[in-house]
Amino acid sequence: MKKYKLVLFDFDGTLADSIPWLVKAINGVAEKYKFRQLTPKEFTELRGQNPREVMKYMQVAWWKVPLIARHMRQLAAQNIRHIQLFDGMELILAQLDAADVRLGVVSSNSEENVRHVLGDALANVVEFYECSVPIFRKRARFERIVRKANLEREKILCVGDEIRDAEAAKQAQLAFGAVGWGMSRIQDFAPYAPREVFFQVSDIATRLID
Incomplete structure (x- = not known):
């Protein structure tokens, strides 16, 4: 019997290797919206913090957050050729689909960007898309999918690479799987006691497919 019947993936940093692009883009966005620019050392130190702590450190005004998020989606669309799936991820998604595991993507990125990076074949095997998600609204999008999927919560796994992913899954009473890439x-996820831990992409198939 499958451990999970539905897996909900984050996109940036989980399915797609977009962190290098983000590192290059963030200070240009900071200059445009007048918040604190980061050195490479500062960026690394902030990677394990939750969004509220990051925003406080970067001196981002709350009212600017939707504007910044929209701008980041537009930048991603303009640079989409530089964003690819992590090596091996295409095979993993195909294997999950072949094993009758239902798939979803819940992301702050746009659905258009997500579908472009996935490609037509993979995009069509994803059943649920909840995209352009506001930074603190991921729990609500998880809840929406729970209602649509008509599954018991223990049969759903949320997979992500950020603290806010773990927080949202916990708030929605869903199992969480932390990725290490x-x-x-x-180690940043330890306080959230993730149900699953994936150190490398291939671990997803090992852990989730019988």
């Missing part, structure tokens, strides 16, 4: 490090 994105924004936060595996």
